[in-house]
Amino acid sequence: MSRRLFQTERNAGLLIEVLRSLVAEHKFRLLDFVIMPNHIHLLMELDGEMTIEKAMQLVKGRFSYRLKHEFGFQSEIWQRGFSEVQITDEQGIVKSREYIRQNPVKAGLAQNVDEYPFCFGFLALQKAASATKNVVLQGLKPN
Numbered sequence: 001m002s003r004r005l006f007q008t009e010r011n012a013g014l015l016i017e018v019l020r021s022l023v024a025e026h027k028f029r030l031l032d033f034v035i036m037p038n039h040i041h042l043l044m045e046l047d048g049e050m051t052i053e054k055a056m057q058l059v060k061g062r063f064s065y066r067l068k069h070e071f072g073f074q075s076e077i078w079q080r081g082f083s084e085v086q087i088t089d090e091q092g093i094v095k096s097r098e099y100i101r102q103n104p105v106k107a108g109l110a111q112n113v114d115e116y117p118f119c120f121g122f123l124a125l126q127k128a129a130s131a132t133k134n135v136v137l138q139g140l141k142p143n
Contacts, residue, residue, distance in 0.1 A: 005077065007037035011067065012118040015040070018063045028055050032097045034104060035118035041100045043093070056082050 006012045012035045019042075023030050029045040044055060060078045067073040087093055104116035114121055 004037040006035045006040070006118070009117075010071070014066055014070070015063050016118070016123070018059060018066065022055075022058055022062065027058055030120070031093065032100045032120045034100045034116070034120070036103060036107065036109070041103060043087075043096050043100060052084050 006015065015035055019030055019033065022028065028047075028050055030042065031045055032041075032043040034041050042059070044052075046052065046055060064077045067077060085096070087096055101113040101119070101121055104110040104119065105113055110116035113119075114125055116122055
C-alpha cells in the first residue's frame, strides 16, 4: 500500500480495535504488531484450523467494512495479497519482534521504540501504567 492510510489516529485506532476484536474472538494470537503510516507488520500465532490467508482476510475485511461503514471511506483500501514469513523457532520470534519494534524508529517516526503509539509495546506500557494507577487508587481510603 503506497498511500498513508494509517497516518491518522482515527484509522490506526480503528485497526487496533479490529485486531483486538479478532484476538478476543480467538481467531489468532497476536504476539506483536506495528501500524506504520502506509503498511502494517503483524506477528501472529495461528492454530491448526486458521490459515494465514484466512487470518489476513479477517483483518483486511473487517477493517475495510468498518472504515467504509463508520467513516464513509470509498476508496480501495488494501493492495492485493500480502507478504509472509513463517517462523519456526524462538530465535525467529525474537528477531521478528525486534524488527517490528524498530520499524518506527528506522522510519524516523519515533526516537525510541516505546514512544510510537501504534504498536504493541506502547499499548502494553499504557495498559501496565493504567493497571498500576488503578491499584494505587484502589488502595487509597478516605479519612
